Amino acid sequence: MKRFENRVAVITGAATGIGSAAAERLAAEGAIIEILDIKDAVETVQAIVDSGGQAAAQICDVTNQGQIAAAVSAIETRHQKIDILVNNAGILSGRTPWHQLSYEEMNRFVQVNYLGYFNVSKALYPLLKKSGHGRIINVASRTYFLANPGQMAYVASKGAVMGMTRVMAKELGEEGITVNAVAPGMVATPGTEAHSNEEAFNRVMMNQAIKKRVTPEHLAGLIAFIASDDAEMITGQFILCDGGGYLH
Numbered sequence: 001m002k003r004f005e006n007r008v009a010v011i012t013g014a015a016t017g018i019g020s021a022a023a024e025r026l027a028a029e030g031a032i033i034e035i036l037d038i039k040d041a042v043e044t045v046q047a048i049v050d051s052g053g054q055a056a057a058q059i060c061d062v063t064n065q066g067q068i069a070a071a072v073s074a075i076e077t078r079h080q081k082i083d084i085l086v087n088n089a090g091i092l093s094g095r096t097p098w099h100q101l102s103y104e105e106m107n108r109f110v111q112v113n114y115l116g117y118f119n120v121s122k123a124l125y126p127l128l129k130k131s132g133h134g135r136i137i138n139v140a141s142r143t144y145f146l147a148n149p150g151q152m153a154y155v156a157s158k159g160a161v162m163g164m165t166r167v168m169a170k171e172l173g174e175e176g177i178t179v180n181a182v183a184p185g186m187v188a189t190p191g192t193e194a195h196s197n198e199e200a201f202n203r204v205m206m207n208q209a210i211k212k213r214v215t216p217e218h219l220a221g222l223i224a225f226i227a228s229d230d231a232e233m234i235t236g237q238f239i240l241c242d243g244g245g246y247l248h
Helices: 017-028 042-050 065-079 103-128 152-175 198-206 216-227
Strands: 008-012 032-037 054-059 084-087 135-139 178-184 238-241
Touching (some): 008 017, 017 054, 032 042, 032 065, 054 065, 103 135, 103 152, 178 216
Parallel strands (some): 008 032, 032 054, 135 178
């Protein structure tokens, strides 16, 4: 029996990149996948189905309460409960000095990268309570520690995710729900590639203890472990998967 047999996993932002890799990994181990993404996730769904898994996707903006409610209602109709929530949907930033950021730009990052996680977690909480082994996994970022110049909006929003993770872990522990944050090194996803060239990827890799590119599949492996029964006593943690690029 596969370790996620008959368990339902909801993953936001799984049309591409890390979310897509996580969806395929969890599906390969038996999970039934529900994808929420502002983009069409048909390719991820098809890849899972072609491999013998089960998956469905809905267009959903994690900042839109109406769309979230409709998506959660559809999931409840299909499954009655969920077991795993991977909050991954987010936006990346270029390099803008903090004093040149507009309120609108700063607010957009907070709305998507932080409040988007809050919105989806809160909406799915009633279904997660029914699991008996619930898992919330928040995809964060090591930029919180690195404090990259020009990424104030991104760093602040992802730092808030880490704070939220710790508080939720404390509050949901009595219900047996674990809440953890995971983060990769510099990964070649469409969002990252829009702001970084090959030289930048190589420079980051050479600063790692393990001189190998971090891929979405590497983080998907970590997500699968945190979602498993083997991790039932791991909660409130921030876990890096970056080849030893940042040791904290």
